[in-house]
Amino acid sequence: MKVNGFKKILGGVAAMALVAGVSFGASGCAKSGPAGSKTPAGTITISGSTMLYPLNSVWAVKYHKIHPDVTVSVAGTGSGFGISNAANGNISIGASDAYLTKAFKKQYPNLVNIPVALDDAQVIYNIPGIPNSANLKMTPKMVADIYLGKITNWNDPAFKKLNPRYNFPNLHIFVVHRADASGTTFDFTSLLTDTSREWAKKIGISLSPAWPVGSGYLGSDAVVAAVKSTPGGIGYVGLGWVLEYHLSSAALLNKAGYFVVGSVKSIAAAGNSALKEGNFPADFDKSIVWNVSAKDAYPDSNFEFWMVKKQQPDAAAAKSIKDLIKWALGPGQSKKYTVPTGFAPLPKSVMGNVKKLLNQVQ
Amino acid sequence: MKISIPILNLKYKDDLYRLILSLFVLGIIAIFFVSVLVIAAYSYPAVIRYGAPFLWVKTWNPPMEIFGALTFIAGTLFVTFLALIFSVPLALGIGVFLQEYCPFFLRSFLTVIIEMLAGIPSVVFGVWGVLTIVPWLRESVEPFFNAYFSGIPFLKVEENIGYGILAASIVVAFMILPIIASITKDSLSAVPDLAKDGALAMGATRLDVIKNVSLPYALSGIYGGIVLGFGRAVGETIAVVLLIGNQAIVPKSLFSVGYTISSVLANTFTFAVISPIYASAEVELALILLVISLLVNIIGRNILNSVIGGRLSRSQFGGG
Numbered sequence: 018m019k020v021n022g023f024k025k026i027l028g029g030v031a032a033m034a035l036v037a038g039v040s041f042g043a044s045g046c047a048k049s050g051p052a053g054s055k056t057p058a059g060t061i062t063i064s065g066s067t068m069l070y071p072l073n074s075v076w077a078v079k080y081h082k083i084h085p086d087v088t089v090s091v092a093g094t095g096s097g098f099g100i101s102n103a104a105n106g107n108i109s110i111g112a113s114d115a116y117l118t119k120a121f122k123k124q125y126p127n128l129v130n131i132p133v134a135l136d137d138a139q140v141i142y143n144i145p146g147i148p149n150s151a152n153l154k155m156t157p158k159m160v161a162d163i164y165l166g167k168i169t170n171w172n173d174p175a176f177k178k179l180n181p182r183y184n185f186p187n188l189h190i191f192v193v194h195r196a197d198a199s200g201t202t203f204d205f206t207s208l209l210t211d212t213s214r215e216w217a218k219k220i221g222i223s224l225s226p227a228w229p230v231g232s233g234y235l236g237s238d239a240v241v242a243a244v245k246s247t248p249g250g251i252g253y254v255g256l257g258w259v260l261e262y263h264l265s266s267a268a269l270l271n272k273a274g275y276f277v278v279g280s281v282k283s284i285a286a287a288g289n290s291a292l293k294e295g296n297f298p299a300d301f302d303k304s305i306v307w308n309v310s311a312k313d314a315y316p317d318s319n320f321e322f323w324m325v326k327k328q329q330p331d332a333a334a335a336k337s338i339k340d341l342i343k344w345a346l347g348p349g350q351s352k353k354y355t356v357p358t359g360f361a362p363l364p365k366s367v368m369g370n371v372k373k374l375l376n377q378v379q
Numbered sequence: 380m381k382i383s384i385p386i387l388n389l390k391y392k393d394d395l396y397r398l399i400l401s402l403f404v405l406g407i408i409a410i411f412f413v414s415v416l417v418i419a420a421y422s423y424p425a426v427i428r429y430g431a432p433f434l435w436v437k438t439w440n441p442p443m444e445i446f447g448a449l450t451f452i453a454g455t456l457f458v459t460f461l462a463l464i465f466s467v468p469l470a471l472g473i474g475v476f477l478q479e480y481c482p483f484f485l486r487s488f489l490t491v492i493i494e495m496l497a498g499i500p501s502v503v504f505g506v507w508g509v510l511t512i513v514p515w516l517r518e519s520v521e522p523f524f525n526a527y528f529s530g531i532p533f534l535k536v537e538e539n540i541g542y543g544i545l546a547a548s549i550v551v552a553f554m555i556l557p558i559i560a561s562i563t564k565d566s567l568s569a570v571p572d573l574a575k576d577g578a579l580a581m582g583a584t585r586l587d588v589i590k591n592v593s594l595p596y597a598l599s600g601i602y603g604g605i606v607l608g609f610g611r612a613v614g615e616t617i618a619v620v621l622l623i624g625n626q627a628i629v630p631k632s633l634f635s636v637g638y639t640i641s642s643v644l645a646n647t648f649t650f651a652v653i654s655p656i657y658a659s660a661e662v663e664l665a666l667i668l669l670v671i672s673l674l675v676n677i678i679g680r681n682i683l684n685s686v687i688g689g690r691l692s693r694s695q696f697g698g699g
Contacts, residue, residue, distance in 0.1 A: 095649070098650060101649065102649075124653060189539065191538060191540050196647075197646045198650030222442075225441055227438060230626075232540070232543075232636040233638075246514075247541070
């Protein structure tokens, strides 16, 4: 018990050092090497994505039970934080909903993204008079138009046309987006970029894009609160949030022409379909959005990643991190951990490529 | 028998004491210049690349590396000045009441309350704002303005959501209210009784005395309080993040959403370090914030100096 408390304190000190590290990283002149903070032996720090946070937490507790000598400390700070601080060596593992893009790879050639689960970004809304179970049909293009400020009222005929059973009020659409650098935003803007030429041209894919309209909130939790408390609200969060807060979410049109609700099943279908079609990159740097042809595939699914430094400070650190990752990719994929928190396990067919990525960590 | 130890020599001790104090003062000067230098150095790449247009370009697009600070500067000034407009009259009234009209038994109680208010962490104010001010604006104030004032541009309700410039300004106004009120009270209490008694003896009413003797005498102290309030308002971060709506636009109305310099830094700086130019642009935002607060201090001081003719420099508050 006492030892545990002490480790927590050490973790706190490491977190403080991490803050200092962040401010130093700003110049870009602190190019490499852990910025002062050595993680204490036996502690692995995971920080980043708020989408992946619930699963990381469950894994951390379970892993500590199996390996009492290893403490995994988990924080939800946004994917952007996870990527930049994993690269600077301030944390052992950066959690991210976004893969390493070309720009990230150029900036941080020393990072590798290891997929650990499947998740999605869902469109949530709050329209008075429309029941929670409705799962309104929307096309990704319509969602893009809402976020471009071209569709501004729920009485727009586009909604009624796809959902003739429901009556839409004359109500302003209150557009909610994330204010921090978010992997959920990255996935969401990936879908909009694939389906709306105007979005692709003006805004593009980003963790913190230049939003044309709406208002921003800090973290998925604040997005949920803003949409739930404001009639007319629309926003986007991961499946875990939709399940936990019983949110109204949209059935989105996929490439095969079907409207699909995000669920563990439809996310897994999207993942499997993307892989079957053969051209999925071996280092996973692609979103599973529009280019998936299965009928039951949810069109805004994504791999969740752990960002890890290829060159670990020493052999012991490399071993302890790799042991954890191997566990997460093996027993950790069990449905009893992934499904209740709103994630789909990785398809078995990707494991070969995942192991290759893991081998880059030394 | 008396033992003489040099360090106990009174003269020597005095010098040592003076030396230590001087070091402290040097320390504060060093802290000031080092912070300014560091901020300036880190923002240098962005200053060079974007030049002066950084100040008036409206686009803030990190993926495309287009950076302009206008929306954040506008949001910051909007929130700060609205908060001052809301809080200064109220704070002056509270200060005057406490010092001049308040029954003695109530005064210490009220003073303690105000001081406690000043000590509430800003995130608590922010949470309170989300729970009370936002729904109040959304359900009462905005529908009212929408019904009766929708023709006036600055009062137009663009989105009836409660979040925005107004919500942030109201909560920031509450945060700076106790600062300005307690300094007003303290400045008024420093007015010598002789001056007040003199005026009363000349047949002045209580109001006359407050208007013509106490307030002018306490003016520089009150001004000091307002500058302190400005300083807190301009840099207030977490309460504003929770309330303002975090959207990079130049607010067109009291009810618009917006973004301030401090809140964009709080929201995105941990990610901005991923790209040197992005990080540098954000540090330049911090530099602008620093310059705004320094300028207000200096300009404010000069205006007041010319109004009251140099009394400021001789006074106890650096004003008072």
